[in-house]
Amino acid sequence: MNFSIAEENYIKAIWRLQQADSNVTTNELSAELQTKPASVTDMLKRLKEKKILNYEPYYGVKLNADGKKIALGIIRRHRLWEYFLVEKLKFEWDAVHVIAEELEHVSSPELVERLDHFLGFPKADPHGDPIPDSSGRMETSKHISLHQLKEQQPAIVSGVNDQSSGLPEILRQKKISIGTKVEIKQRFLFDGSIEIKIRNQPLITLSEQLAKNIYVTPL
Amino acid sequence: MNFSIAEENYIKAIWRLQQADSNVTTNELSAELQTKPASVTDMLKRLKEKKILNYEPYYGVKLNADGKKIALGIIRRHRLWEYFLVEKLKFEWDAVHVIAEELEHVSSPELVERLDHFLGFPKADPHGDPIPDSSGRMETSKHISLHQLKEQQPAIVSGVNDQSSGLPEILRQKKISIGTKVEIKQRFLFDGSIEIKIRNQPLITLSEQLAKNIYVTPL
DNA sequence: TATTTTTTTTAGATTTGCCTAAATTATAAT
DNA sequence: ATTATAATTTAGGCAAATCTAAAAAAAATA
Ligand SMILES: [Mn+2]
Ligand SMILES: [Mn+2]
Ligand SMILES: [Mn+2]
Ligand SMILES: [Mn+2]
Numbered sequence: 001m002n003f004s005i006a007e008e009n010y011i012k013a014i015w016r017l018q019q020a021d022s023n024v025t026t027n028e029l030s031a032e033l034q035t036k037p038a039s040v041t042d043m044l045k046r047l048k049e050k051k052i053l054n055y056e057p058y059y060g061v062k063l064n065a066d067g068k069k070i071a072l073g074i075i076r077r078h079r080l081w082e083y084f085l086v087e088k089l090k091f092e093w094d095a096v097h098v099i100a101e102e103l104e105h106v107s108s109p110e111l112v113e114r115l116d117h118f119l120g121f122p123k124a125d126p127h128g129d130p131i132p133d134s135s136g137r138m139e140t141s142k143h144i145s146l147h148q149l150k151e152q153q154p155a156i157v158s159g160v161n162d163q164s165s166g167l168p169e170i171l172r173q174k175k176i177s178i179g180t181k182v183e184i185k186q187r188f189l190f191d192g193s194i195e196i197k198i199r200n201q202p203l204i205t206l207s208e209q210l211a212k213n214i215y216v217t218p219l
Numbered sequence: 220m221n222f223s224i225a226e227e228n229y230i231k232a233i234w235r236l237q238q239a240d241s242n243v244t245t246n247e248l249s250a251e252l253q254t255k256p257a258s259v260t261d262m263l264k265r266l267k268e269k270k271i272l273n274y275e276p277y278y279g280v281k282l283n284a285d286g287k288k289i290a291l292g293i294i295r296r297h298r299l300w301e302y303f304l305v306e307k308l309k310f311e312w313d314a315v316h317v318i319a320e321e322l323e324h325v326s327s328p329e330l331v332e333r334l335d336h337f338l339g340f341p342k343a344d345p346h347g348d349p350i351p352d353s354s355g356r357m358e359t360s361k362h363i364s365l366h367q368l369k370e371q372q373p374a375i376v377s378g379v380n381d382q383s384s385g386l387p388e389i390l391r392q393k394k395i396s397i398g399t400k401v402e403i404k405q406r407f408l409f410d411g412s413i414e415i416k417i418r419n420q421p422l423i424t425l426s427e428q429l430a431k432n433i434y435v436t437p438l
Numbered sequence: 439t440a441t442t443t444t445t446t447t448t449a450g451a452t453t454t455g456c457c458t459a460a461a462t463t464a465t466a467a468t
Numbered sequence: 469a470t471t472a473t474a475a476t477t478t479a480g481g482c483a484a485a486t487c488t489a490a491a492a493a494a495a496a497t498a
Pocket of ligand 3: 381
């Protein structure tokens with residue numbers, strides 16, 4: 001079956017939301033997609049017709065097996081293109097998400113497979129998110145935000161928020177990148193800021209805002 | 220201003236047709252775009268509103284300066300992507316047109332400039348068609364089809380039809396590629412086939428169908 | 439020049455994807 | 469258990485992009 005760009009965006013949004021929540025509500029979707037709840041209801045009815053999700057009026061929606069497979073195909077394309085944009089075209093990684101939102105809808109399967117090969121079969125995109133393979137399998141990376149990390153719990157930076165612009169600059173300045181080992185030494189309730197230890201350098205302070213956009217895997 | 224995918228396809232089709240014909244008719248467009256004449260009329264009215272073309276009911280349509288610039292931007296993207304697909308992803312060049320029809324609509328100007336740089340600022344796409352520069356300038360290659368070439372008139376193969384599938388295979392077999400010097404030695408009126416001389420090899424026969432899909436620049 | 443044919447436009451519908459406003463259902467609070 | 473609030477759906481509409489059928493205009497032919 002064939003899906004329009006609008007449909008693909010809904011499928012991807014449902015997939016993302018159901019990772020956290022299993023059952024996705026109309027309001028959550030309308031917030032995610034910047035549309036009105038009434039428009040979401042419309043689209044859910046259409047996608048139910050296409051048998052890729054279970055939608056129970058008033059009780060939310062969930063992708064079925066077919067729907068998940070389609071979602072992972074879109075995510076695969078999105079992340080491969082992000083990798084291409086950063087590695088080959090030398091974009092900063094805060095600029096690529098918007099462009100990949102368009103490229104992900106180019107539908108040639110041959111293109112995706114050749115792109116993957118050209119890129120050397122990367123395992124993760126520039127934000128640290130895993131790239132599904134051609135049959136839709138993907139490592140389930142269960143990282144948390146640095147903001148949620150417990151004090152004195154060492155962790156490895158495993159990703160960053162792919163939507164926030166200006167992030168590369170501040171992370172470069174603070175010498176943090178994917179793979180960096182970090183540990184929270186102190187947490188200030190006043191403003192949510194944290195002091196972290198990196199390697200053997202003096203403590204650095206991160207704002208709550210910043211810590212929420214960095215993802216880590218506890219060791 | 221911003222243009223939809225449908226609008227961009229119309230703009231490109233008008234541009235292509237007005238190269239041959241200056242004034243483009245509704246029927247020509249409907250044939251080119253595989254739509255009904257009534258749909259063309261509708262769209263021409265919308266594009267006239269946007270002030271990128273001169274449309275006189277019953278008398279055809281012509282892009283104005285703004286329209287031409289937009290068209291050349293789309294053509295630039297199309298041809299850069301075709302070059303990428305062949306040179307980097309190793310597609311055969313009869314496969315890339317369809318994919319480039321989608322990629323050309325990805326709208327980031329930054330993407331186009333970086334892609335151009337990444338590819339080494341190519342001058343022509345895999346079919347021999349010139350790639351407009353970022354300000355819309357393009358060499359006007361005036362090649363003719365090999366079928367139209369006069370006998371005993373040496374010429375260089377300068378391009379191929381970008382839409383015909385199976386062409387790379389037969390050209391490889393006959394050892395013809397862009398840059399090859401050719402000369403028609405004999406022409407058969409019976410079936411339109413021609414005998415051509417390449418380098419110092421024995422004459423080869425090309426069908427009318429094939430000769431019409433190869434473009435040459437007479438020396 | 440008058441008539442026929444072809445081209446083009448208009449009128450009226452349809453589908454997709456969105457909207458606002460009103461009605462309905464579910465959930466939370468008294 | 470009612471009542472109030474919040475979430476969701478329905479109803480009705482709109483714009484883009486397409487279509488078919490009918491009308492109108494231009495071009496070709498007699
Ligand atoms: Mn992204
Ligand atoms: Mn990403
Ligand atoms: Mn092409
Ligand atoms: Mn081409």
